[in-house]
Amino acid sequence: MEPTELIWMNGDFVAWEDAKVHVLSHGLHYGTGVFEGVRCYETDRGPAIFRNADHVERLLRSAELYYMPVPYSAEQLRAATVELIARNGLASCYIRPLIYRGYGQMGLNPLEAPVDVVIACWEWASYLGEAGKRDGVRAKVSSWRRISAASMIPHAKASGQYLNSVLAKIESVKAGYEEAILLDDGGNVCEGTGENVYVVRDGEIVTPGHQNSILDGITRRSIIQIASDLGYGVCERDIARSELYLAEEVFLSGTAAEIVPVREIDDHPVGSGKPGEITRVLQSAFDDAAHGRSERYREWLDDVRPAEVEGSVAGAEGTAAEPAAPPRAGTA
Ligand code: PPE
Secondary structure: OOOOOEEEEOOEEEEHHHOOOOOOOHHHHHOOEEEOOEEEEEEEOEEEEEOHHHHHHHHHHHHHHOOOOOOOOHHHHHHHHHHHHHHHOOOOEEEEEEEEEOOOOOOOOOOOOOEEEEEEEEOOOOOOOHHHHHHOEEEEEOOOOOOOOOOOOOOOOEHHHHHHHHHHHHHHHHOOOOEEEEEOOOOOEEEEOOOEEEEEEOOEEEEOOHHHOOOOOHHHHHHHHHHHHOOOOEEEOOOOHHHHHHOOEEEEEEOOOEEEEEEEEOOEEOOOOOOOHHHHHHHHHHHHHHOOOOHHHHHHEEEOOHHHHHHHHOOOOOOOOOOOOOOOEOOO
């Protein structure tokens, strides 16, 4: 990965190479962290963060689900993200906020460990490759089932939960595929390792619902909105594995991946074996929304205005993005 200049850490802007943690940090041992993936796109008004407020809201909810008190408000985190991108001078980037149990307490009761908050950003190209976005990827239904609500919290974007995705990804890559599609514990289609999934059947866009252990993707919400606005039928329901093979089109969506056609699943070509028309239309409409070319979805974008660069750089030393940050939590 290509380093950028600064990382926001517990209210301060620190140099990329100084953003370090202790090896006995709780989150490193037990996966006690929650995070987000957000993207900032180039628009005609400068860099703009796609659905920043929604990502911050999901981040804080994930933290709450794992009983992590966060010493920053949504507004502070939202503003810190804007300032970070401005200070790093990036036109577009991927943003990774992370809240984790830090150093000071071992053992499975994390309640006495501090809660640390960081936001980093860097330039991250297409997750599944430019060719994947253009021509589609080959996917395999994983032998691993997606974590179920009986033992974890599928709605939370928590670090430890990603071991499930890691197993599925490794299995698919070692078998020669680019992505895995996981079924839920009931055997219905759930999602990719880092993407929501959709099938097109009889011209209707179908995607698993909340009861199928999905992560409530923000790209997914955007796709549902855009597709409905374009007049497509959108349906959330159980999807049988075989429907992946019978679908006219299959595609994936996520912040890192954006919208990616699936051209083959378990060695069956999807539709004609080439990206389908609805996938193409949605890819291009999503691209327009993300790059500020659709007035209708302009409210999804947080502008990173150059004025904020000047304003903050003048402040020299790293400071909190908003009013002085409260002390770190953890000893509650
Ligand atoms: N499901 C999972 C399991 C998931 O990780 C993501 C995002 C999604 C669905 C789509 O959610 P959204 O980004 O809000 O549309 N995965 C993030 C992490 C990827 C990574 O490799 O790291 C992302 O895309 O940023």
